[in-house]
Amino acid sequence: MSETADATAPTAEAVRAALALVASPERAAGSARFFKTGPGQYGEGDVFIGVSVPATRVVVKRFSGLPLDEVGALLGSAVHEHRLAGLLTLVRQYDQATSARGRDDVARTRLSEYYLDAVRAGQVNNWDLVDSSAPTLLGDYLFDRPRDVLAELAGSSVLWERRVAIVATLGLIMRGDAGTTLELAARLRCDSEDLMHKAVGWMLREVGKRVDRQLLIGFLDEYAQRMPRTALSYATEHLDPEARAHYRGR
Numbered sequence: 506m507s508e509t510a511d512a513t514a515p516t517a518e519a520v521r522a523a524l525a526l527v528a529s530p531e532r533a534a535g536s537a538r539f540f541k542t543g544p545g546q547y548g549e550g551d552v553f554i555g556v557s558v559p560a561t562r563v564v565v566k567r568f569s570g571l572p573l574d575e576v577g578a579l580l581g582s583a584v585h586e587h588r589l590a591g592l593l594t595l596v597r598q599y600d601q602a603t604s605a606r607g608r609d610d611v612a613r614t615r616l617s618e619y620y621l622d623a624v625r626a627g628q629v630n631n632w633d634l635v636d637s638s639a640p641t642l643l644g645d646y647l648f649d650r651p652r653d654v655l656a657e658l659a660g661s662s663v664l665w666e667r668r669v670a671i672v673a674t675l676g677l678i679m680r681g682d683a684g685t686t687l688e689l690a691a692r693l694r695c696d697s698e699d700l701m702h703k704a705v706g707w708m709l710r711e712v713g714k715r716v717d718r719q720l721l722i723g724f725l726d727e728y729a730q731r732m733p734r735t736a737l738s739y740a741t742e743h744l745d746p747e748a749r750a751h752y753r754g755r
Contacts, residue, residue: 515568517578517587523564524586529555540585540631547664547700548631556586558633565593569601573619580628588628592638595620599641617646621654630665632700639669644676652685659689664698671704675711683716687724694732706732706739714743722748729755 533555540548556564571579571594579591595616602612620642623629629638647655658670671693674686686708693705713721721740729737729752741749 515571515575517571517575517591520564520568520571520575520579520590521582521584521587523567524556524561524590525554527556527560527564528586531555532557536585540633547698551585551631552583553585558589558637561586561590562593565590565597569594569597573615576619577623580623580626585631585634588630589634589637592620592623592629592634592642596638596641599646603645613646617642624658624666624669627663627665629669632668632704635665635668635672639673640676640679643669643673644678645680646676647673648677648680648682655685655689659692664700667693667696667698667701668704671701671708674708678708678711678715681716683712683720686712687720690724691728694728694736699733699735702733702735703739706736706742709736709740710742713740725752 533553536553536555537551540551540553542548542551542553576591576594579587579594582588582591599613599616602609602616620629620638629635643655655670655673658666658673661667661670671686671689674689677683677685690705690709693701696702696705709721709724712724721744725737725740732740734753737753741752744752
């Protein structure tokens with residue numbers, strides 16, 4: 506690459522500077538409370554500078570050609586919004602590699618594997634980071650591939666890896682495939698973490714909404730009596746009142 510190209514290539518530092526320009530101390534304080542960053546809470550120690558998600562997306566769009574090593578610098582940051590920007594950049598690049606104008610499977614594989622490395626490195630470590638990235642970078646990618654990695658993540662002792670496993674299946678649901686969701690939901694329905702109860706219930710709800718309501722009903726008939734209240738509430742949210750009352754009453 507030429508010196509001119511090097512000089513004009515987007516960098517993590519430029520992304521951080523752009524985010525700083527739209528940051529708000531007041532929003533940062535609110536985000537720290539909302540994402541439970543206190544001692545013993547799920548987001549303990551996370552750092553916020555106070556940038557909204559829409560503003561982060563605007564910045565990411567400006568730097569969509571960010572090289573992977575620069576994305577890695579964002580993912581390695583202690584600042585939540587930096588990591589979010591890195592993940593949204595990966596999603597944007599993956600979408601570009603999946604466009605109707607020409608699918609680039611080499612790029613898709615590289616981005617998905619890079620993402621999985623970030624997950625295992627503990628850099629995708631809050632629910633919004635998981636939810637904004639896993640359905641595309643793992644779920645969509647695995648649609649026509651073996652899905653053993655989701656079972657592996659589902660068995661992890663790390664909350665965020667388990668959430669990645671179940672939320673990634675939204676990418677499969679969006680393509681009409683509910684099988685892996687139902688398998689993982691059966692396995693994770695009694696997880697010890699409330700954030701997992703919400704995620705499992707959410708994915709089950711999406712199965713009923715986007716794939717086949719009878720698949721959801723069949724799952725509830727088998728497991729409703731052995732599901733946490735939160736998961737059951739999420740799963741039955743779009744059912745009619747009588748059906749909701751029936752399953753929640755069990």
